[in-house]
Amino acid sequence: MKKFISLLLVLVLAFALVACGSQPETEAPTPAPAENTDPQPEQTPSEPEADPVSVCFIITALGDNSFADASDRSLKEYVDTYGIEYFCTQVGANGDMIAATREAAQNGYDIVCVQYDAEVLAMVEEEAKDYPDTLFYLFSARAGSDAGDQDNIVAGFFRSCEASYVGGLVAGAMSETGKCAFIGGQENVGLYDWMLGYVQGVERGGSNTVYSWINGENPWSDPAKAKELSRSLRNNYEADMFWGCAGQSGDGVFQAVIEMREENPDTTLWALGVDADQYAVFEANDKTDVAEVILTSCMKNPVGPVAGFIETLQAGGKVQGGLITCGIKDGACGIAENDFYKANASAEAQALVETAKEEIKADKAEIVTAYGLSIEDLNAFLQAHTLNYQAANM
Numbered sequence: 001m002k003k004f005i006s007l008l009l010v011l012v013l014a015f016a017l018v019a020c021g022s023q024p025e026t027e028a029p030t031p032a033p034a035e036n037t038d039p040q041p042e043q044t045p046s047e048p049e050a051d052p053v054s055v056c057f058i059i060t061a062l063g064d065n066s067f068a069d070a071s072d073r074s075l076k077e078y079v080d081t082y083g084i085e086y087f088c089t090q091v092g093a094n095g096d097m098i099a100a101t102r103e104a105a106q107n108g109y110d111i112v113c114v115q116y117d118a119e120v121l122a123m124v125e126e127e128a129k130d131y132p133d134t135l136f137y138l139f140s141a142r143a144g145s146d147a148g149d150q151d152n153i154v155a156g157f158f159r160s161c162e163a164s165y166v167g168g169l170v171a172g173a174m175s176e177t178g179k180c181a182f183i184g185g186q187e188n189v190g191l192y193d194w195m196l197g198y199v200q201g202v203e204r205g206g207s208n209t210v211y212s213w214i215n216g217e218n219p220w221s222d223p224a225k226a227k228e229l230s231r232s233l234r235n236n237y238e239a240d241m242f243w244g245c246a247g248q249s250g251d252g253v254f255q256a257v258i259e260m261r262e263e264n265p266d267t268t269l270w271a272l273g274v275d276a277d278q279y280a281v282f283e284a285n286d287k288t289d290v291a292e293v294i295l296t297s298c299m300k301n302p303v304g305p306v307a308g309f310i311e312t313l314q315a316g317g318k319v320q321g322g323l324i325t326c327g328i329k330d331g332a333c334g335i336a337e338n339d340f341y342k343a344n345a346s347a348e349a350q351a352l353v354e355t356a357k358e359e360i361k362a363d364k365a366e367i368v369t370a371y372g373l374s375i376e377d378l379n380a381f382l383q384a385h386t387l388n389y390q391a392a393n394m
Helices: 067-082 097-106 118-130 160-174 189-204 223-237 247-263 278-284 306-314 339-344 347-361 375-385
Strands: 054-059 085-090 111-115 135-141 153-158 179-184 208-213 241-245 270-275 294-300 322-326 333-335
Touching: 054 067, 054 097, 067 085, 067 270, 067 306, 085 097, 097 111, 097 118, 111 306, 118 135, 118 153, 135 306, 160 179, 160 189, 160 241, 160 270, 160 294, 160 333, 160 347, 179 189, 179 223, 179 247, 189 208, 189 241, 189 347, 189 375, 208 223, 223 241, 223 247, 241 247, 247 270, 270 278, 278 294, 294 339
Parallel strands: 054 085, 054 111, 111 135, 135 153, 153 322, 179 208, 179 241, 241 270, 270 294
Antiparallel strands: 294 333
């Protein structure tokens, strides 16, 4: 447990003042208390109360209305649920994750959560032995990632393709034009994993996928570019379902859908959210105009396993290091099935979702993941399953 040292000095001064000389005759001596012959219960020393489990979450920045904010909310809920101590470190766009991770370990946190990165892993693997009481949780690892050989390092891999597959089912079944748009932040295997699941779900829902990448110097915080691309996919391909998988850039996708709805009031247009239940996020922030274009959200909860870590540590146990894989079967991925979704998604779409979830839980769903695909196989898949194939550039 994180050590908080306090020093309490208690000085008890007892002075007995006894008057000199004889006691007045009128003052009767105080009788001694009667001896209690009843058996007294044996007094056992009370166990010192354990320090609460402490958790440090290291992230680039909050305020994305998506992954970072959703993870922060989850960990804050653990404060009430488990009585933990929680602190979030924001390093900034050009911040040093390695230095922040090292500092958190030096400060004695029980659990340090930081996004998986080869350089971070290398530092943690080298120094984890110096902090045996700290569990390093590296989330968003790749399938087959090295988790190091230290017992106190856990790497978490999430099957994002399962969540996006189910979201794609909704988009494909709800599309009136048969064209569903994907706007990604930056080409990398993690984003392609989201995309491939979506493409397969869209196809099963009866539609096709068109897509664009933001890329550039700031792919995760460029809503203007995301808005432009959304409009382009609408104008050029008649897309009517839009999924922005690009962090804060996704706000531009939502804004595009709002404006295009106003311009075409007789056309049904929807957006999907990512990472968090973004309908709930915007509704809670009194941004109803944004919330009401978000039919559902494809979600994963990278910090979800932390709850199990906390419970193990509180019980006096030790968390086993290594790589863990989480998906729909584990409740770590899925879509937002809130009241808005239930009221607006068609019965067909909702039935497809329920069927797909049962298939995934029974290991009967064959969902192609980008992890492990060669660049040649990835391009072959995109060429066969998207309408505006663009060669992958990773």
